[in-house]
Amino acid sequence: MSLRNYRPVMTSNYTLDWLNAFKLKDIHAMRVSKLGNKVTMLQTASYVNQSMSEVMHGNAAIWGVKENKTGYFVGILALQNVDLQGRSARISASFVDGNEQKNILREIVVHVIKMLRTDLKLNSLFVAEKAVADFMPVLAELNFERVEYSEEPTLAKFMLFVR
Numbered sequence: 001m002s003l004r005n006y007r008p009v010m011t012s013n014y015t016l017d018w019l020n021a022f023k024l025k026d027i028h029a030m031r032v033s034k035l036g037n038k039v040t041m042l043q044t045a046s047y048v049n050q051s052m053s054e055v056m057h058g059n060a061a062i063w064g065v066k067e068n069k070t071g072y073f074v075g076i077l078a079l080q081n082v083d084l085q086g087r088s089a090r091i092s093a094s095f096v097d098g099n100e101q102k103n104i105l106r107e108i109v110v111h112v113i114k115m116l117r118t119d120l121k122l123n124s125l126f127v128a129e130k131a132v133a134d135f136m137p138v139l140a141e142l143n144f145e146r147v148e149y150s151e152e153p154t155l156a157k158f159m160l161f162v163r
Contacts, residue, residue, distance in 0.1 A: 016063035088124035
C-alpha cells in the first residue's frame with residue numbers, strides 16, 4: 001500500500017492533508033516562528049516542493065494539520081525515512097505557537113500510528129532526541145517503548161511491544 005493514499009486523514013478535531021493543500025504563507029509563518037527570520041518564502045516553497053516529492057515517491061507522509069472548527073493551519077506532522085519492509089519510520093511534528101501542542105500531538109499521533117500499525121504493520125519509530133519528551137507519553141500509550149540505539153546519536157528508537 002502506498003503512503004500517498006493516506007490523505008486526508010481526519011480525527012475528531014483535526015484534518016491532515018498534504019502540504020500543498022495549505023496556504024504557503026501559513027506554513028512560512030510557522031517556519032519563521034520556529035527557525036527565525038532567516039527562512040525566506042522561497043525556502044519555504046522549496047521545503048513544500050521537496051516534501052511533496054518525498055510523498056509522491058513513497059518515502060514519506062508529510063501532512064499539514066488544520067483545526068476542523070476554524071479551518072486554521074496549526075502545524076505539520078511528518079513520517080519520513082519510511083521503510084515499508086523494515087516497518088519503520090521517523091516521526092516529527094511542529095506546531096504553530098500558542099496552540100495546545102500536547103493535545104494536538106496526542107490526538108493526531110494516536111490516530112495516525114494506529115492506522116499505520118494496522119495497515120502497514122509499522123512497529124518501529126525514530127524520534128529526534130530533542131522531541132522525545134513530547135512524543136514519549138503518546139508512544140507509551142500506543143505500547144511503544146524506547147530501546148537502546150547507538151547508530152545515530154541524535155535519534156531515539158521506539159519499538160512496539162504487544163502485551
